[in-house]
Each structure stands twice: as C-alpha cells, then as structure tokens.
C-alpha cells in the first residue's frame with residue numbers, strides 16, 4: 001500500500017502531513033512556488049511551479065502520475081482537478097471540494113442557498129458602485145473580502161459611508177487570481193469563533209474532533225486551543241452543519257469548518273478541505289491522532305475508529321517582524337526548558353513582517369482550565385525571537 005502523493009503547497013501544514021505520510025512509508029512529491037519550502041525539506045522529491053498555471057500543473061501531474069493529489073493551499077488552478085479525477089487520480093478530498101473552496105462565492109452559495117445553513121447576510125460586488133448598493137442592502141457594520149484571498153488579505157470592515165471607497169481599493173489590491181469581485185457580509189457579533197475539524201471517511205462514519213477555539217488578528221490566527229468551551233446545543237448545531245457541507249463536497253479527508261458562536265446560535269463562516277492552521281494545536285498531543293494523521297488515514301481509507309481527546313492544549317504563533325534571507329532565532333533554549341511545552345520552527349528560508357515562522361505548543365490534563373494552557377502558550381511563544 002505504498003502510494004504516491006503529489007502535495008500542492010509546501011508550507012508548515014504540508015510539512016507535518018509529509019512527516020505523517022513518511023512514518024507509514026508513503027512517497028510524497030512536494031510542490032510550491034519556491035525551492036526549500038518547509039514540506040519539501042522532508043519529502044521524497046519536489047517541484048517548483050506556479051500552481052495557478054494550468055499547463056504547468058498538467059505537466060507535473062503527467063510526469064509523476066500520482067495516486068493522490070493533496071492540495072495544501074487554495075491558490076491552485078483547481079478547475080484542472082476535475083480532469084485529473086477523470087484520469088483516475090484521487091483529488092483530496094474531492095475535485096469539487098477544492099474547486100468550491102478556492103472562491104468564496106461557490107462555497108457560500110452552496111452553504112447558504114443549497115443547504116440552507118445559517119450564515120451572515122451577504123451580497124457580491126464587482127465595482128465600487130455595486131459595493132455601495134451591497135452595503136446599503138446588508139447594512140453597516142459589514143465585512144468586505146475579495147472572493148479569492150486568504151489570511152485576511154484585502155479584508156476590511158466598513159463602519160461608515162466613507163469607508164466604502166477605501167474598502168473597495170483595499171480589496172482590489174489584496175485580490176489573488178484573475179477575479180476582482182468581493183463578498184460583503186453583515187458583521188457577526190460573535191462571542192467566540194471555533195474550528196470544527198471534521199473527518200469524512202470512505203465506508204466509515206464521519207467523525208468530529210473536539211472544537212478548537214481561536215483568536216484572529218490581521219486575518220491570521222494568534223492562539224488556538226482545544227477543547228473550546230461550547231454548549232452542547234451549539235456543538236450539535238455546528239456538527240449538523242459540518243456534516244451537511246462536507247457531505248455535499250464529497251470525498252474523504254479532514255475539513256476545518258469555521259463557525260461564529262453568537263447568542264442567537266451558530267453561524268457557518270467558511271471551510272478548508274484540508275488540515276487547518278488553528279488545528280496545529282493537535283500537535284500538542286491533544287488527541288489520539290493529530291489533524292495531519294487523521295487526514296492521511298482518511299485519504300488512504302485506513303479506518304479511524306474514534307477520535308479521543310487526551311489532553312487540553314494550546315498553540316501560539318511565533319511571528320517574524322522583519323524581511324530577511326537568513327532568519328535566525330533566539331530564546332529556543334528558554335522555550336525548550338519549559339514543562340509541558342513543545343514547539344515547532346518551520347524552517348522557512350526567508351522572513352517578512354508577520355510571517356508565521358513557528359508555534360509554541362502547551363498541554364495539560366483534560367481537567368486543567370483551557371485559559372491557563374493558552375496563557376502558557378502565549379508566554380512560551382513570546383520567549384522566541386526571530387532576527388533578520
């Protein structure tokens with residue numbers, strides 16, 4: 001059962017996935033737009049291409065003829081995936097899942113219109129004028145996001161009439177790919193947000209991880225923790241929505257399904273059909289299998305009997321503050337000396353302001369209040385400094 005996996009995207013999440021795959025003897029070719037990317041460092045082979053270029057993608061798929069294509073990022077010419085599926089290659093979790101989540105429109109319309117899930121009220125706009133009209137329909141405050149973007153790029157909140165023009169310009173600058181269109185969403189006044197890691201399996205039931213709480217800043221997560229405190233009613237609602245949307249997308253693998261929790265109930269926000277960055281908390285040994293192992297097992301059709309919560313855990317990001325072609329770290333001995341603490345340094349060859357270079361991981365018994373474990377993760381991450 002040695003399979004060949006073409007991994008599209010070679011960041012820190014890809015790296016942990018490759019490590020999980022290597023541990024059970026799989027072959028992985030890691031792909032990204034630059035050499036020396038984290039997942040390439042542990043893969044069997046690598047390719048450097050622009051993954052938005054369909055011809056370049058076709059060429060490496062033909063060259064390697066993989067059993068599986070595993071996307072790690074959104075910015076891929078995912079339209080090509082339908083053909084690869086027809087050729088007999090398994091796209092993970094499915095060509096539809098990767099294609100629908102590449103663009104916020106496809107996944108949002110599927111969730112809200114086709115499946116009837118509760119989401120923020122939303123409209124689309126392709127110009128500053130249309131944005132004016134859209135804002136008047138959803139009301140202020142509202143959030144504007146390019147249809148093709150991630151990590152908060154091009155995203156802003158409109159609070160007053162004057163913000164509209166600025167929000168349009170900012171969204172255009174932050175847009176990736178060839179579409180300049182935005183989604184405008186009513187601002188959801190949530191008391192917390194969670195990622196519900198959902199594992200779909202071939203021939204076995206869908207499983208859910210304990211909910212992961214997280215805090216976002218500038219569009220990227222800063223700390224995540226597991227388990228998040230969520231009422232039984234909200235969990236049931238979130239699981240029901242996650243089951244519906246993952247079923248509609250099809251295939252086997254892990255999905256990071258994002259929800260906002262409010263006093264009026266649970267709102268579906270978006271999802272990643274792959275391991276989620278906030279799910280790095282599972283590297284703290286919070287579960288019997290971490291999110292990368294779960295993804296791999298689901299892909300290979302290895303049955304997952306159950307997912308158990310073993311510890312309370314937290315992760316906090318270690319960010320760079322400067323541009324560098326040779327980033328170095330200090331404080332590693334200090335974090336290493338802490339009890340019930342671990343860390344990852346991703347081995348990224350370059351740094352830029354706010355680039356995620358590593359994470360701290362803390363854990364304790366399941367009876368320990370999660371807030372305590374989060375504070376320890378923050379303090380641990382703060383010990384590590386990235387230098388240019």
Ligand SMILES: Nc1ncnc2c1ncn2[C@@H]1O[C@H](COP(=O)(O)OP(=O)(O)OP(=O)(O)O)[C@@H](O)[C@H]1O
Nearest residue numbers: 120143149150151152153185186187188216219270
């Ligand atoms: N309608 C909304 N109301 C309130 N907050 C929002 C809304 N939409 C987004 N946010 C905030 O912005 C964050 C990022 O939004 P979203 O997940 O849609 O974008 P993203 O760029 O795809 O992020 P990522 O790819 O890193 O998950 C959310 O986690 C949430 O904190």
Ligand SMILES: [Mg+2]
Nearest residue numbers: 151258269270
């Ligand atoms: Mg998100």
